[in-house]
Amino acid sequence: MRGIKPLVALSGALVLSMSLFGCQGEKASEGGSTTPSANGGSGKKLVIGFSQIGAESAWRTAETESVKAEAAKLGVDLKFADAQQKQENQIKAVRNFVAQGVDAIMLAPVIESGWDAVLLEAKKAKIPVILLDRGVKVSDDSLYTTLIGSDFVNEGRLAGEWLAKKLNGKGNVVELLGTPGSAPANERHKGFMDAIAKTPGIQIIKSQTGEFTRAKGKEVMEAFLKSPDSASINALYAHNDDMAIGAIEAIKAAGRKPGTDIVVVSVDSIRDAFKAIKAGELNCTVECNPLLGPQAFQAAKDALAGKKLEKKTVVPDVVYDTKPTDQFINDRKY
Numbered sequence: 224m225r226g227i228k229p230l231v232a233l234s235g236a237l238v239l240s241m242s243l244f245g246c247q248g249e250k251a252s253e254g255g256s257t258t259p260s261a262n263g264g265s266g267k268k269l270v271i272g273f274s275q276i277g278a279e280s281a282w283r284t285a286e287t288e289s290v291k292a293e294a295a296k297l298g299v300d301l302k303f304a305d306a307q308q309k310q311e312n313q314i315k316a317v318r319n320f321v322a323q324g325v326d327a328i329m330l331a332p333v334i335e336s337g338w339d340a341v342l343l344e345a346k347k348a349k350i351p352v353i354l355l356d357r358g359v360k361v362s363d364d365s366l367y368t369t370l371i372g373s374d375f376v377n378e379g380r381l382a383g384e385w386l387a388k389k390l391n392g393k394g395n396v397v398e399l400l401g402t403p404g405s406a407p408a409n410e411r412h413k414g415f416m417d418a419i420a421k422t423p424g425i426q427i428i429k430s431q432t433g434e435f436t437r438a439k440g441k442e443v444m445e446a447f448l449k450s451p452d453s454a455s456i457n458a459l460y461a462h463n464d465d466m467a468i469g470a471i472e473a474i475k476a477a478g479r480k481p482g483t484d485i486v487v488v489s490v491d492s493i494r495d496a497f498k499a500i501k502a503g504e505l506n507c508t509v510e511c512n513p514l515l516g517p518q519a520f521q522a523a524k525d526a527l528a529g530k531k532l533e534k535k536t537v538v539p540d541v542v543y544d545t546k547p548t549d550q551f552i553n554d555r556k557y
């Protein structure tokens with residue numbers, strides 16, 4: 224068993240599928256509190272709590288919008304909680320969702336560790352927990368239902384392989400890490416290290432967190448460029464595009480040419496990254512898709528219907544390193 228509440232779950236799934244197929248079920252009154260017991264066949268809206276990390280990057284904002292849009296489309300009552308980058312706020316939010324008796328919980332966990340206790344509370348309450356984009360390290364993986372997200376190790380590996388080739392096997396790299404302790408920071412670093420281990424001429428000479436934000440990416444790059452060995456920097460690997468874009472400003476301010484003097488590779492593939500590639504200032508972005516809303520609600524629906532879910536669904540990633548057309552940039556969804 225994976226912490227599924229069969230009776231409530233089934234009715235919740237029925238409500239969801241009714242709205243999926245456009246049937247006019249009995250409408251829940253706006254703002255009325257919906258508890259699992261109130262949900263038992265009365266046609267009330269499915270209630271899902273979503274604990275989001277914050278709004279540190281364009282990627283994160285796109286993920287939030289994707290979840291909210293899908294909830295609206297399906298007629299789900301989404302309880303949204305922004306944790307402002309703090310795990311303690313996410314723990315509080317999950318606890319609140321459990322206390323409210325939501326039908327399911329979506330959680331984008333800021334860091335990997337420290338979730339056992341609160342996930343156990345959700346499990347005991349038989350509320351399925353869908354992890355979005357980032358994974359957790361827990362003693363027992365039955366503490367969550369499923370994880371939907373990219374393979375961050377692979378993203379790091381793709382970035383490292385691309386860079387080793389671009390630098391012809393030789394160069395000094397500086398690295399802007401994501402949020403300390405987060406799955407994408409840990410795994411994008413690991414994948415990159417695995418890739419460059421095959422190329423002894425490539426080394427990381429500095430590595431520091433830019434916390435996935437433009438402002439911090441710029442600030443840390445400024446410091447890197449002021450260090451005594453800064454002239455030897457050939458490349459930047461940033462764990463997300465926002466940090467790379469901030470760092471590109473710092474590179475220009477230091478009188479060096481991003482994209483030429485310093486090769487820049489990052490992850491996410493947000494619209495602004497394509498603009499930077501077009502401007503010749505960013506060389507490569509590895510895609511990480513944030514549009515997880517549709518899959519997340521499908522997983523919640525399946526869990527509530529008692530279906531057995533895969534422990535992880537991997538969203539595939541691709542590498543972009545050529546100049547896009549304006550049309551491509553305009554059509555980009557995030």
Ligand code: GYE
Pocket residue numbers: 279280281282283356357407435462463464490491511
């Ligand atoms: O790459 C970064 C964001 O968890 C995959 O978090 C996500 C990462 C994403 O802030 O931009």
